[in-house]
Amino acid sequence: MSSYGRAFALMREAAQDPWRAYTRHAFVEGIKDGTLPRQAFLHYLRQDYVFLIHFSRAWALAVVKSETHSEMLAASRTVNGLISEEMQLHIGICKTAGISQAELFATPERAENLAYTRFVLEAGYSGDLLDLLAALAPCVMGYGEIGTRLASEVTSETYRNWIETYASEDYQGACEAVGELLDQALTRRIGVEFEVSPRWDRLCQTFRTATELEVKFWQMGLTP
Numbered sequence: 580m581s582s583y584g585r586a587f588a589l590m591r592e593a594a595q596d597p598w599r600a601y602t603r604h605a606f607v608e609g610i611k612d613g614t615l616p617r618q619a620f621l622h623y624l625r626q627d628y629v630f631l632i633h634f635s636r637a638w639a640l641a642v643v644k645s646e647t648h649s650e651m652l653a654a655s656r657t658v659n660g661l662i663s664e665e666m667q668l669h670i671g672i673c674k675t676a677g678i679s680q681a682e683l684f685a686t687p688e689r690a691e692n693l694a695y696t697r698f699v700l701e702a703g704y705s706g707d708l709l710d711l712l713a714a715l716a717p718c719v720m721g722y723g724e725i726g727t728r729l730a731s732e733v734t735s736e737t738y739r740n741w742i743e744t745y746a747s748e749d750y751q752g753a754c755e756a757v758g759e760l761l762d763q764a765l766t767r768r769i770g771v772e773f774e775v776s777p778r779w780d781r782l783c784q785t786f787r788t789a790t791e792l793e794v795k796f797w798q799m800g801l802t803p
């Protein structure tokens with residue numbers, strides 16, 4: 580996991596239990612072995628589409644909270660990747676499954692979904708780039724970790740497309756870029772020994788809460 584950076588490895592370690600519940604959730608295992616009901620997957624995708632709208636807004640806020648050109652570049656690349664690739668992927672899969680764009684756009688937002696994205700946005704509104712990135716990191720790196728593991732353990736063709744998206748070199752590169760952004764943003768604002776600063780515990784707590792909200796998001800996926 581060191582390819583996702585030093586800060587991520589430390590935050591992940593501090594949130595070990597929820598991290599495991601997130602990356603090895605029954606929903607994820609159902610994607611791996613193909614036992615996840617199609618209806619649950621499509622319900623998840625529709626909610627995820629709404630999720631990505633607000634996540635794109637949160638990454639746009641990261642551009643606002645940037646202090647250097649390289650931070651702006653990394654954040655704006657993620658905004659672009661989200662809107663032009665990840666959201667398009669969802670529209671495409673839903674279309675193939677017979678869900679129109681109009682239907683997708685009209686998806687009522689579930690409370691678990693709202694809680695997660697507004698928590699992230701609030702971390703950014705009231706804090707600086709570090710608070711925001713600590714809330715954003717579990718989403719980005721968690722899917723990177725899930726994608727890599729599932730690509731090597733997959734036993735079914737059913738959800739191979741989804742797995743390949745997150746296992747792809749492209750996506751793994753995006754995770755590495757966010758890991759580097761997090762390390763550099765911390766070093767710039769706190770110093771190289773950021774993990775001994777008074778801010779560190781609170782940043783780890785934000786990371787942990789976002790991880791717990793990812794667990795609840797999977798759980799929501801299992802209850803259409």
Ligand SMILES: Cc1ncc(C[n+]2csc(CCO)c2C)c(N)n1
Nearest residue numbers: 627630634657660661718719722796
């Ligand atoms: C609930 C939920 N959590 C994480 C992701 C994955 N994801 C969302 S934004 C982003 C960063 C830009 O690539 C990534 C990887 C998702 N789709 N849905």
